[in-house]
Amino acid sequence: MTNPNLVQNGGFEQSSPPALPPFWSGSGETQAGGTQLLGANNAQLLTPGETITQTLLPLQAGEQYQFQAAFFASATSGTIDVDITGIPTHSFQAAPLTSNYRFYNFDFIATGTTASLIITNNSDANLRVDVVSVKLTNSNLVQNGGFEQSSPPALPPFWSGSGETQTGGTQLLGVNNALLAPGETINQTLLPLQAGEQYQFQAAFAAAGSVGTIDVDITGISTRSFQALRLDSAYTFYNFTFIATGTTASLIITNNSNSVLQVDVVSVKLTNPNLVQNGGFEQSSPPALPPFWSGSGETQAGGTQLLGANNALLAPGETITQTLLPLQVGEQYQFQAAFAAAGTVGTIDVDITGTSTRTFQALNLLDSSQYAFYNFDFFAAGTTASLIITNNSNADLRVDIVSVKLA
Structure with a gap:
């Protein structure tokens, strides 16, 4: 069922600048x-x-x-x-x-x-x-996910490992965060999962590494590796989805990069199925887009990706597109993708059949070669819809981990 936004005019689109109303x-x-x-x-x-x-x-x-x-x-x-x-x-x-x-x-x-x-x-x-x-939102199966119950530099309660906790301004939210030097880990046993259900891992990372990976292990699934070079040095939220293989699982975060990693606001929650197929481009054989994707863009490998092995690359004017799995008419969905945008003018445009084009200002996306996630909500106008991402900026756009889910 639809999970509505309880903030009205949340994007300020109904306002007449410089006025705040309505609602605000x-x-x-x-x-x-x-x-x-x-x-x-x-x-x-x-x-x-x-x-x-x-x-x-x-x-x-x-x-x-x-x-x-x-x-x-x-x-x-x-x-x-x-x-x-x-x-x-x-x-x-x-x-x-x-x-x-x-x-x-x-x-x-x-x-x-x-x-x-x-x-x-x-x-x-x-x-x-x-x-x-x-x-x-669904309950968080990570306990002490913001490290607020910890007494720095100790990790407990719930967390253990070779890393430590910090305070005094290094945190994103609250008063504490975790710090992992190269090779260090933090881990905990998650609250019980439902086998066969889909979950989302999310954490705020501030990564200074230029080589190596930030690896996340959850019992029963393959290691998910974020390229350290593609993470930002300021806190940014990163995520992936997985299917639980059992009711009991451990979460391990390992800093396999060449510099320190700060971590905050960690969560694992139930999530809805992704209606984008091959959203991380892992089934593609670079530079080809298929399966599921087509368009004038291409795929890449070799370190340009955020997660896994591949990502999409769109030169100015290029597109990638696919037909989504069936939607429920009238229900609210969220589009999300990780963008690494170098453009200084123009827009990154997202079209979904039956909804107005959503336009991200390229200049205001996280710049250079680091990724950040961006999203918006929409209501499905029909059961069949195409998704089109267009780079209408003046520089290359990298795309990874694309999803459309019930909000």
């Missing part, structure tokens, strides 16, 4: 003209202390939700604070949110049916905000 109020403003991530508008919060706020659509008391937003900051100190009625303030360290939009999130349990959302810029630089959402 506060001391911030909205912008247009190229400062946005997606669509036409974004919010801007000047420093210090500007806010944007709205009353969320009704929540279900006791249920677990996820807050998510795309932040673009160039701060060196301070925090980006998110307040939701009835829960403690969640503070993102502003310094790790260095330039260009990335999505950041946290989970919370609703304490009542009515709640206000407030985002406050308590950093030393301006903050841009786009694509804000609050949605129901």
Whole structure:
């Protein structure tokens, strides 16, 4: 069933810049003209202390939700604070949110049916905000996933390994994070899984390595290896999906790169099936796109990928496309892909049959050769739909780990 966004006008597309309404109020403003991530508008919060706020659509008391937003900051100190009625303030360290939009999130349990959302810029630089959402989410099977119960430098409770925990500004969210020197590991036994069900692993990595991999092992599945060179040195969320082979599983994160790795906000959750086939291009034989994919782009291997062995490469003007597995009419879905974009002008356009083109500003995506995940929600207009990704920027685009799932 549809999992609606309880934030209204979350992408600020209904606003008339510089005004915040409808739904939003506060001391911030909205912008247009190229400062946005997606669509036409974004919010801007000047420093210090500007806010944007709205009353969320009704929540279900006791249920677990996820807050998510795309932040673009160039701060060196301070925090980006998110307040939701009835829960403690969640503070993102502003310094790790260095330039260009990335999505950041946290989970919370609703304490009542009515709640206000407030985002406050308590950093030393301006903050841009786009694509804000609050949605129901599944329970996290990682305990102490944000390392908030740990007493640095110790890893416990739940975690063990050769790594350690840190505090004092190195974290993304809260007060602590994990630190893994080259060759070090952290691990824990997950809460029980359901055999045969699909799950998503996600963690915020800040990786300084130029060679090697960040490896994630979960009992019963093959090692998933992220290329360290393709991860950003500032915290960015990375994920993959897997099918549980049993009810009991251990999670191991290993730093097999040549520099330190910081880790925060680790989760393993039930997820919906991916309607994109060969979304990671692992079944392709570079430079060919098939199976399932076609278009004018190509696939690559040899270190240009984020995860696994392959990725897609689109030169300016090139496309990749496939027919999605059947959708449910009227249901809400989320498109997500990892982009590594070098463009300084133009857009990355995503078309899905029956919905309007969604346009990401190339300049505002994570630049150079590092990947970040980007997403948007849409309602299915029919059971059959084609997905088309077009590089309408002025430089090459790399694409990996494409998915379309029920939201």
